[in-house]
Amino acid sequence: MTAKNNRIFQSKEDFLTQYRDACETFAGKGFEELNDQERYYVLASLVASKAKNVRAAARPEGKEVYYFSLEFLIGPLLDNYLLNFGVRDIVEEGCNDLGTPLDRLLSQEVDPGLGNGGLGRLAACFMDSMAALGINGNGNGMRYRYGLFKQVIKEGRQVEKMDNWLEHGFPWETRKNESAVIVQFGGNVVRHEENGRYWFTQEGGDLVKAVPYDVPIVGYGGKTVNNLRLWSAEPAEENFDLDAFNAGDYAKAMKFRSDVEAISQILYPNDSGEHGRILRLKQEYLFVSAGLQTILRTYEKKFGPKWEDLGKHVAIHTNDTHPAMCGPELMRILVDDKGVDFDLAFKIAQETISYTNHTVMPEALEKWPINTFRALLPRTYMFIEEIDRRYRESFPHDRDNWQDLLAQTAILWDGQVRMANLSVIFSHSVNGVSALHTGILEAETLHGFYELTPEKFNNKTNGISHRRFLGNANPSYARLISNTIGDGWLSDANELKKLEPYADDASFLEEFEKAKLENKRRLAKYIADTTGVELDTSMVFDVQVKRFHAYKRQLLNVFKILDLYNRIISDSSFQPRPTAFVFSGKAAQSYTFAKEVIRLINSVAEVVNSDARVNDKIRVAFVPNFAVSSAQLIYPAAEISEQISWAGSEASGTSNMKLMMNGAITLGTYDGANVEICKLVGEDNIKIFGLRTEEVENLRASGKYWAWDAYNADRPRLGRIVDELTDGTLAHLSGNFESIRDELMVNNDHDLVLKDFYSYVSAWEELTASYADRKAWNRSAVLNTARSGYFSSDRTIREYANDIWHIGD
Numbered sequence: 001m002t003a004k005n006n007r008i009f010q011s012k013e014d015f016l017t018q019y020r021d022a023c024e025t026f027a028g029k030g031f032e033e034l035n036d037q038e039r040y041y042v043l044a045s046l047v048a049s050k051a052k053n054v055r056a057a058a059r060p061e062g063k064e065v066y067y068f069s070l071e072f073l074i075g076p077l078l079d080n081y082l083l084n085f086g087v088r089d090i091v092e093e094g095c096n097d098l099g100t101p102l103d104r105l106l107s108q109e110v111d112p113g114l115g116n117g118g119l120g121r122l123a124a125c126f127m128d129s130m131a132a133l134g135i136n137g138n139g140n141g142m143r144y145r146y147g148l149f150k151q152v153i154k155e156g157r158q159v160e161k162m163d164n165w166l167e168h169g170f171p172w173e174t175r176k177n178e179s180a181v182i183v184q185f186g187g188n189v190v191r192h193e194e195n196g197r198y199w200f201t202q203e204g205g206d207l208v209k210a211v212p213y214d215v216p217i218v219g220y221g222g223k224t225v226n227n228l229r230l231w232s233a234e235p236a237e238e239n240f241d242l243d244a245f246n247a248g249d250y251a252k253a254m255k256f257r258s259d260v261e262a263i264s265q266i267l268y269p270n271d272s273g274e275h276g277r278i279l280r281l282k283q284e285y286l287f288v289s290a291g292l293q294t295i296l297r298t299y300e301k302k303f304g305p306k307w308e309d310l311g312k313h314v315a316i317h318t319n320d321t322h323p324a325m326c327g328p329e330l331m332r333i334l335v336d337d338k339g340v341d342f343d344l345a346f347k348i349a350q351e352t353i354s355y356t357n358h359t360v361m362p363e364a365l366e367k368w369p370i371n372t373f374r375a376l377l378p379r380t381y382m383f384i385e386e387i388d389r390r391y392r393e394s395f396p397h398d399r400d401n402w403q404d405l406l407a408q409t410a411i412l413w414d415g416q417v418r419m420a421n422l423s424v425i426f427s428h429s430v431n432g433v434s435a436l437h438t439g440i441l442e443a444e445t446l447h448g449f450y451e452l453t454p455e456k457f458n459n460k461t462n463g464i465s466h467r468r469f470l471g472n473a474n475p476s477y478a479r480l481i482s483n484t485i486g487d488g489w490l491s492d493a494n495e496l497k498k499l500e501p502y503a504d505d506a507s508f509l510e511e512f513e514k515a516k517l518e519n520k521r522r523l524a525k526y527i528a529d530t531t532g533v534e535l536d537t538s539m540v541f542d543v544q545v546k547r548f549h550a551y552k553r554q555l556l557n558v559f560k561i562l563d564l565y566n567r568i569i570s571d572s573s574f575q576p577r578p579t580a581f582v583f584s585g586k587a588a589q590s591y592t593f594a595k596e597v598i599r600l601i602n603s604v605a606e607v608v609n610s611d612a613r614v615n616d617k618i619r620v621a622f623v624p625n626f627a628v629s630s631a632q633l634i635y636p637a638a639e640i641s642e643q644i645s646w647a648g649s650e651a652s653g654t655s656n657m658k659l660m661m662n663g664a665i666t667l668g669t670y671d672g673a674n675v676e677i678c679k680l681v682g683e684d685n686i687k688i689f690g691l692r693t694e695e696v697e698n699l700r701a702s703g704k705y706w707a708w709d710a711y712n713a714d715r716p717r718l719g720r721i722v723d724e725l726t727d728g729t730l731a732h733l734s735g736n737f738e739s740i741r742d743e744l745m746v747n748n749d750h751d752l753v754l755k756d757f758y759s760y761v762s763a764w765e766e767l768t769a770s771y772a773d774r775k776a777w778n779r780s781a782v783l784n785t786a787r788s789g790y791f792s793s794d795r796t797i798r799e800y801a802n803d804i805w806h807i808g809d
């Protein structure tokens with residue numbers, strides 16, 4: 001696997017010389033005197049400095065894209081950058097010569113938890129693809145002092161620990177003092193008037209210094225190095241409470257400091273859930289305002305004050321509604337600081353800004369009380385209010401349903417600022433993240449807007465970095481692929497298509513199976529080391545790894561396992577295909593139900609794994625602390641990919657793509673991007689079950705679903721599983737599961753676990769029965785990889801570049 005361009009080391013010898021020198025420069029000691037952590041640190045620092053040199057020598061050109069996201073789940077970078085610079089083999093050999101295998105150094109790297117899940121990881125994959133494609137792409141986000149909590153499991157329960165990811169320093173970042181900007185919170189707006197002209201200033205309040213830390217993003221081939229800018233909040237000197245300090249009231253002086261620093265202290269741990277804390281609003285404004293100030297400063301240096309052309313040279317993309325303040329804040333800066341006319345400023349904002357929606361869950365649609373918003377951001381709020389006023393005034397009152405449409409689409413409503421509406425109104429493009437999801441946005445979630453401005457809407461099905469999730473994560477399979485079809489697939493994922501003929505090649509299939517086995521062994525060892533659970537690698541590895549959320553229905557998977565458990569015990573003729581069920585994922589601290597499902601899985605694991613009557617047929621493992629690094633061990637080992645959210649709930653999903661690319665077969669509902677996976681691989685190479693979106697909608701609308709009917713209809717089987725939640729069967733580890741039973745039987749099974757149960761279990765049985773024919777199974781698996789090229793984020797980014805950012809127009 002070699003990228004042909006811009007190699008940072010010419011040969012193994014060259015690498016060794018430079019690495020040894022770097023030990024002296026970065027650590028002040030020779031290689032031999034350093035421990036593994038220091039050796040990793042020096043190597044990463046060396047590669048980072050190379051990356052910065054590449055950027056300094058050849059800054060990317062063309063339209064600047066700024067991707068605004070509160071989350072960038074970048075994961076470990078070193079292995080990926082070695083691949084992208086085309087020096088992974090050289091470095092691996094060099095490290096072997098030094099007697100320190102590269103893998104040992106790579107395992108020292110921290111996994112920056114600067115995101116929750118899908119949305120944050122998508123942002124990171126987009127950064128990778130923009131750099132690979134030579135797009136002048138910049139990331140704009142937050143440098144959280146503490147990333148997403150670390151998850152440990154105690155008595156089956158998730159326990160959260162601080163993620164002190166900066167403890168040993170972060171070799172990839174550079175603090176840029178000279179690029180710091182001031183961001184203002186609170187205070188009052190004062191109106192000034194002189195010679196008939198008037199203007200406003202925001203006075204008083206708190207001044208916060210936003211300090212950027214830059215992380216280089218190395219594109220494949222090593223030619224383009226882009227920048228990810230992460231902001232940290234510090235008190236502005238002008239605003240430090242000097243009076244208190246001089247009066248000896250250090251507590252007061254320090255309180256101001258810590259209140260300000262709190263803004264960049266923690267990442268909110270909710271994925272598709274409620275936020276609603278004022279600190280979150282401060283985070284949103286800080287990175288928006290700081291990012292925009294930087295953009296305009298850079299632009300003005302290059303083009304002068306030709307603000308009307310901003311949208312020609314700059315694209316600002318907002319990742320969900322978290323950066324929704326981009327619109328009004330851009331207007332504020334243009335109008336107040338640059339003297340641009342109000343109408344022109346709005347036009348510029350719309351031309352420049354675009355928006356992606358990532359969820360249709362009503363509870364995740366962001367809203368802020370007007371009073372909170374206005375008190376914190378009084379001047380920015382005025383722009384929202386004025387745009388909202390004009391929107392109402394110019395609304396097409398001649399339409400029959402105008403009142404309904406206005407009620408759906410106005411920004412301000414019911415005392416709240418509706419951030420999705422704010423995003424749509426200030427953007428020229430609105431996209432969903434899978435075909436199905438975009439359809440739901442158009443027909444339901446954002447229907448009013450779709451009626452009024454259908455031309456704004458478009459779909460951009462998500463993608464993933466195939467270099468990281470196949471190239472780096474699955475070295476044995478990646479090697480087999482490159483040896484078979486060449487390594488062109490690394491730069492063009494569509495080349496994976498060339499594998500199709502090999503799906504009928506017996507020796508290729510054997511090699512595939514060997515690679516899969518090696519990955520299963522690697523994962524089994526990791527699981528044994530971290531949890532003590534032993535998995536037999538001759539079992540099918542059936543994997544569900546993602547955030548814990550009711551709609552994702554990990555509970556349905558547990559019901560299936562309990563069903564297998566009961567049937568194996570009560571029916572000696574029942575011989576399911578031996579299967580190891582692997583779960584991993586975090587639940588938000590405050591999400592009680594999701595945390596109970598984690599405890600349930602661990603309780604079921606304890607019962608199943610220690611019961612000799614069943615444990616040669618089923619095993620269950622919960623891998624703690626799901627993160628990019630552990631994900632990279634899990635995907636390559638998977639044979640079944642569980643994608644079982646109820647239809648219409650998962651916007652897209654991306655683990656479905658990562659797993660199919662690694663040759664796992666999807667067992668899924670017709671939801672999110674599963675629909676597109678199905679189309680690409682064909683119905684013979686995927687297993688679809690359950691209600692379709694429309695059926696879910698109709699069932700809900702009918703009001704006729706009654707969970708007790710499902711329970712009573714099959715007391716011995718489905719009813720029994722429900723009973724086992726509370727009858728002591730699973731209580732040994734840490735008690736029964738009353739609240740889960742209540743969710744099903746009192747809350748009438750909102751997520752349709754009982755409804756889809758039979759269809760799911762039958763689909764699983766059919767799928768696993770087909771595992772007996774290994775050749776046919778492997779053929780399907782290889783076809784999944786061969787047809788996964790579409791899901792490279794390179795494809796997604798090309799579409800954004802052409803249709804939304806208009807790069808090269």
Ligand code: KOT
Pocket residue numbers: 117118119120122270271272273320358359364365433462650651652653654672
């Ligand atoms: C979080 C908070 C508010 C709004 C949306 C979210 C969100 C959505 N976080 N993650 N998502 C996921 O984003 C992925 C990337 O588009 C999707 O694949 C996935 O279906 C979303 O759940």
